[in-house]
Amino acid sequence: MSFKTKFGVAAALALSVSATAVCAEEMKIAFIDPLSGPFASTGSNGLHQFEFAADKLVNEKGGILGGTTFKVDGFDNKASPQESLIQLQVAIDQGYKVIVQGNSSGVAHALTDAIEKHNKRNPDSRVLFLNYAAVDPALTNDDCNFWHFRFDANADIKMDVLTDVIKDNQDIKKVYIIGQDYSFGKAVSAAANSMLKEKRPDIEVVGDELHPIGKVKDFTPYARKIVSSGADAVITGNWGADMLGLGKALVANGFSGPVYTYYAAGSGITAAFGEAGKGVIRLVAEGQLNPPPNDQVVEYYKAYKAKYPDGNIDQPRIYNTIGFLSAAIEKAGTADDVVSIGKAMEGMEWDSIFGTKLMMRAEDHQVIQNMHVLVHTNEGVTFDYDNSGFGTVTESTIDMAGMDSPTTCKMDRP
Amino acid sequence: MDLVVINLIDGLVTGLLLFLLSSGLTLIFSMMGVLNFAHASFYMLGAYFAYQISLYVGFWPGLIIAPVLVGVLGALVERYGLRRVHQYGHVPELIFTFGLALLIEEIVQFFWxxxxxxxxEPAALQFALFNIGGNAVPAYKVFMIFVAIAIFLGLLYVLTKTRVGMIIQAALSYPKTVEALGHNVPLIFMGVFGVGTALAGVAGVIAGPVLGTFPGMAFLLGSIVFVTIVIGGLGSLFGALVASLLIGWLTTFAATYNFEFASILTAFGMERPEDLSESYLRDLWVLTLPQIGPILPYLLMVLILVVRPYGLFGKRDA
Structure with a gap:
């Protein structure tokens, strides 16, 4: 009898302990991106921004749902899809609920595929995939699934914004398109070709090519080719060392027209461009820094600089990802059930401090937000990148870009 | 035509840069019989040292100081690392240099x-020296060419015309005899290793501003340097020069001309199928020369190994 009572008390105690443990638990987020190799800088800066956003938005406010905190851990995928799948398995085995990844759509394809299969086979350990930068349109079209959410505008939306700007620039008669040889580079090229044809049929595409990703040592020959083609503007989706190499070679070899890019800022790239890239390099991006849209941005940026004096907030979408996720968890009322969190995110609207509203389109899980075309300069820069005095200043804004862009996504919901 | 001239110049720059790296590597190999996997890491160190020095005293002192520092570091690595490992044979030596390459990359990431x-680039050289058909040739590139050529001539002179060079050459072939004649062969080895790595350092200093200074720079160039010395013939300085220039021009021209492989297929009388996804040759139909440019040196290496296993100017089997 007494034994039974004791057992009952112990069981009750254990239950109550585990109940409090549930309340004050941790939401573990696995960051799977390159932390070594040629793209290490892009990856490690992203990780810092994730950790900082998690601390500022969730942990320092005492967590969400009465004490759930966010913990972001880096998993080095060496920019390889195979390695990413290994790291994904490790993360799932260690109880991570959310996977974030952004660098390389090739990796994103591998992950979204693996996560869909895993979630189907293992309903007990399902994970969400928050993609903060892999912009191949296919991820929210033919290859979409319920578990994948994209917080960056996809390549088509970005190209839509860029071509809107190019459309109004009558000086541009010839355009050269160059990109890295993989799914994203091909998507950029396809979008640029079709949209230019539609918006400015008089523009001639004088070159359209792909180069091996992360393998080109010297971009001089490419720059030569572009200059001698007589192009007035260049469009490229290059990132990391490939972006820097291409941009520097273009400027050094006498190209002076606008270079429209997706990822030519931060991670040392802005500092390395310096004076040479002034007024030449333009990028399409979300989130406005210069001029700062409000005081919250100023405060957030200064706090980040205090923690990482050598870092930049070059990806406001990382802030958005963490903010949106925490809002969705609050809305769903659970940090355990990723299906409810996923459903809460569908169609949800959330206001970012970076001067835009975010709307997660339910039919394809593509976020819709204000997009900007920024110019690399040192004039009117409140927050520079890489402590270089140079930064990106907003030139034009498209509100809720790609709001009614079509999608071919047909997803099965759990 | 303009583009051909400009490509010759660009290829020359790439080739000479590669030569600065491969000359040191090939000298070290011919002397010690060990492939130094960390060679490109010394190139990276050169760039980072020069960057750090340039923050205080500008680019020019860095051009001298950084390679000297790298050379001293290389000599120390030989004296206190490689020499101890040497007695256990070639495999431990290879593993040692391999580990060193990883270590240097981590150290660079730790500090920078x-x-x-x-x-x-130094401000004095940030202008276009001349134009060929709208293509600017930066003064800095011309400067790179002169530095590399000066070093090649200097090296050639030292190796063939001076007493030190004679002893080095003798130590290459008959180390035991040279030692018996009273020369300090280990010291010569250390010197050659130091000079070899210093050359890599020079390459790093002058390439850093153009190709970008980042922790992945050694990895990007590492494998191509080995290809160069294999093509040129292991241990041959002249071979290293020829192979470097060959690879420089090969990659430059391949990247510039959008030659489509589809034109070969049509020349064979084949027709481009409407639906490429069904075709067995779909990759060939859409392939262009710039896409395969970076693998051409490796292709050349395989060909050379098949035809002349000891390389273009090598004297013994690789």
Missing amino acids: GKNIVPFE
Whole structure:
């Protein structure tokens, strides 16, 4: 009898302990991106921004749902899809609920595929995939699934914004398109070709090519080719060392027209461009820094600089990802059930401090937000990148870009 | 035509840069019989040292100081690392240099971070020296050419015309005899290793501002340097020069001309199928020369190994 009572008390105690443990638990987020190799800088800066956003938005406010905190851990995928799948398995085995990844759509394809299969086979350990930068349109079209959410505008939306700007620039008669040889580079090229044809049929595409990703040592020959083609503007989706190499070679070899890019800022790239890239390099991006849209941005940026004096907030979408996720968890009322969190995110609207509203389109899980075309300069820069005095200043804004862009996504919901 | 001339110049720059790296590597190999996997890491160290020095005293002192520092570091690595490992044979030596390459990359990331550092050309050389058909040739590139050629001539002179060079050459072939004649062969080895790595350092200093100074720079160039010395013939300085220039021009021209492989297929009388996804040759139909440019040196290496296993100017089997 007494034994039974004791057992009952112990069981009750254990239950109550585990109940409090549930309340004050941790939401573990696995960051799977390159932390070594040629793209290490892009990856490690992203990780810092994730950790900082998690601390500022969730942990320092005492967590969400009465004490759930966010913990972001880096998993080095060496920019390889195979390695990413290994790291994904490790993360799932260690109880991570959310996977974030952004660098390389090739990796994103591998992950979204693996996560869909895993979630189907293992309903007990399902994970969400928050993609903060892999912009191949296919991820929210033919290859979409319920578990994948994209917080960056996809390549088509970005190209839509860029071509809107190019459309109004009558000086541009010839355009050269160059990109890295993989799914994203091909998507950029396809979008640029079709949209230019539609918006400015008089523009001639004088070159359209792909180069091996992360393998080109010297971009001089490419720059030569572009200059001698007589192009007035260049469009490229290059990132990391490939972006820097291409941009520097273009400027050094006498190209002076606008270079429209997706990822030519931060991670040392802005500092390395310096004076040479002034007024030449333009990028399409979300989130406005210069001029700062409000005081919250100023405060957030200064706090980040205090923690990482050598870092930049070059990806406001990382802030958005963490903010949106925490809002969705609050809305769903659970940090355990990723299906409810996923459903809460569908169609949800959330206001970012970076001067835009975010709307997660339910039919394809593509976020819709204000997009900007920024110019690399040192004039009117409140927050520079890489402590270089140079930064990106907003030139034009498209509100809720790609709001009614079509999608071919047909997803099965759990 | 303009483009051909400009490509010859660009290819020359790439080739000479590669030569600065491969000359040191091939000298070290012919002397010690060990492939130094960390050679490109010394190139990276050169760039980072020069960047750090340029923050205080500008680019020019860095051009001298950084390679000297790298050379001293290389000599120390030989004296206190490689020489101890040497007695256990070649495999431990290979593993040692391999580990050293990884270590140097981590150290560089530790001190300078993973970002690209803003290492710039000196202001005095930031202008276009001349134009060929709208293509600017930066003064800095011409400067690179002169530095590389000066070093090649200097090296050639030392190796063939001086007493030191004679002893080095003798130590290459008959180390035991040279030692018996009273020369300090281990010291010569250390010197050659130091000079070899210093040359890599020079390459790093002058390439850093153009190709970007970041922790992945050694990895990008590492494998191509080995290809160069295999093509040129292991241990041959002249071979290293020829192979470097060959690879420089090969990659430059391949990247510039959008030659489509589809035109070969049509020349064979084949027709481009409407639906490429069904075709067995779909990759060939859409392939262009710039896409395969970076693998051409490796292709050349395989060909050379098949036809002349000891390389273009090598004297013994690789």
